[in-house]
Amino acid sequence: MRHFTSVKDVADVKALVASARELKASPNANREAGKHRTLGLLFFNPSLRTRLSTQKAAMNLGMDVMVMNLNQDGWSIEMEDGTVMNGSTQEHIKEAAGVISQYCDIIGLRTFPSLIDKEADYSDRVLHRFMAHATVPIISLESAIRHPLQSLADLITIEEQKTKVRPKVVLSWAPHPRALPQAVANSFAEWMRMADVDLVITNPEGFDLAPEFTEGIPVLHGQNEALHGADFVYVKNWSSFADYGRIGQGLDHWTMTPDKMALNASGKFMHCLPVRRNVVVADAVIDSPASLVLEQANNRTYAAQAVLLNLLRHG
Numbered sequence: 001m002r003h004f005t006s007v008k009d010v011a012d013v014k015a016l017v018a019s020a021r022e023l024k025a026s027p028n029a030n031r032e033a034g035k036h037r038t039l040g041l042l043f044f045n046p047s048l049r050t051r052l053s054t055q056k057a058a059m060n061l062g063m064d065v066m067v068m069n070l071n072q073d074g075w076s077i078e079m080e081d082g083t084v085m086n087g088s089t090q091e092h093i094k095e096a097a098g099v100i101s102q103y104c105d106i107i108g109l110r111t112f113p114s115l116i117d118k119e120a121d122y123s124d125r126v127l128h129r130f131m132a133h134a135t136v137p138i139i140s141l142e143s144a145i146r147h148p149l150q151s152l153a154d155l156i157t158i159e160e161q162k163t164k165v166r167p168k169v170v171l172s173w174a175p176h177p178r179a180l181p182q183a184v185a186n187s188f189a190e191w192m193r194m195a196d197v198d199l200v201i202t203n204p205e206g207f208d209l210a211p212e213f214t215e216g217i218p219v220l221h222g223q224n225e226a227l228h229g230a231d232f233v234y235v236k237n238w239s240s241f242a243d244y245g246r247i248g249q250g251l252d253h254w255t256m257t258p259d260k261m262a263l264n265a266s267g268k269f270m271h272c273l274p275v276r277r278n279v280v281v282a283d284a285v286i287d288s289p290a291s292l293v294l295e296q297a298n299n300r301t302y303a304a305q306a307v308l309l310n311l312l313r314h315g
């Protein structure tokens, strides 16, 4: 693996999941692998789980870690070539990425979408500008359109928890008061397509994900119909792709509630966190034994550790 920005970067998804599960069983077994190697974590946006779990993963491998909130602590970065930089930007991506590559052996980057300019967001411009000018492997810590470390952790969780060879997994849209990216849902669809699961997506009319991520996956606009017999119910809000960045109004009936979970009494609830309780999901669901949210968050460490170990060995 040269970079880790999508499932397409992974030659063998099953082997990566197996590696993560081995690392979970013996987190400190590879303390020498990252000795004298430095991970730089660059955040344009907030984070709790990604920031801490990726640091933890690196420390388990004996790596040194540097973290920087680029928006708050760095110079404002110019992404375009040939710009006369007499405006608000102070440092060009060519120098920024080149300099950081001298300090770090692997770079992790979080860069959210604008949710205004669909074309720029779906070209994953900031991520690709860093990849173009960095000289070391790049890990996506969530880009404008994908969150692959989350999806890997989700797949590990499903593999650990499943009670049948090919479970039914439902990705169910939820209400939210703010416009959120489509990245988690896009990535989840992309990774589930590579897994031994039957994935169904359910969302209101007008909230279909980008066709490049949902091709071949059933998309139902009736939530209860989709939820019938679900072994895993992955709940997530995303803003509209078609009417780019639009929030869903008057759709509170999409909140995940105990009666909907009861459409398969043994179904498990999943969410990437952070989550707005009693908007996205009822307390009675997230606090129930069916909730896997803490297991998912725990698996973020081993997902990141498997990716880092692969890049240390092969990047």
Ligand code: CP
Pocket: 046, 047, 048, 049, 050, 051, 142, 150, 272, 273, 274
């Ligand atoms: N799930 C996730 O990526 O959490 P953070 O945004 O807190 O990192």
